[in-house]
Amino acid sequence: MxxxxxxxxxxxxxxxxxxxxxxxxxxxxxxxxxxxxxxxDPTDHTAEFSPQDISDNKVFAMLPYLLSFIGVIIALLAAQSSPYTMFHVRQGLKLLVTEVLLGLCAAILAITIIVPIAAAVCMMILAVIEIICFFNVCSGKAKEPPIVKNLPFLK
Ligand SMILES: [Zn+2]
Incomplete structure (x- = not known):
């Protein structure tokens, strides 16, 4: 063909x-x-990775979403040679950095009350995104997380 x-x-x-x-x-x-x-779908990078890589390293690709920083470190140690895992490590780090920044904003502006509440809502949205990402990995996909993909770091 x-x-x-x-x-x-x-x-x-x-x-x-x-x-x-x-x-x-x-x-x-x-x-x-x-x-x-x-x-x-411009956020779907599944085709960029080999099916072999995806099936071999799925477990490691899930870790950044499941175990946060610990998962990132394990994935980096265990599957550094896997482009598929590294893609998810980058997405996981993006989510984590966003969470840390939100936490910092909430702590610094705790006195305003509204900022910590807004940060808590954002944290919950991020948690949902992590679950979506986790299921994407389960089905062997490499999609950029929604919302977070627009952040200008760790492309
Ligand atoms: Zn033609």
């Missing part, structure tokens, strides 16, 4: 150029054959 990178049309192996634009065709890699065309 071949496809045209311009028009995203698929052709038989016997075809050499695209019938639509006349451009050269590329082979479709084995793992993408038969796969239904997926809606491109």
């Amino acid at each position: 071949k496809f045209c990178p311009n028009c995203h049309l698929s052709y038989d192996d016997s075809a050499n150029v695209c019938g639509q634009c006349g451009g050269p065709l590329q082979m479709i890699p084995e793992q993408f054959r038969q796969a239904p065309p997926q809606v491109l």
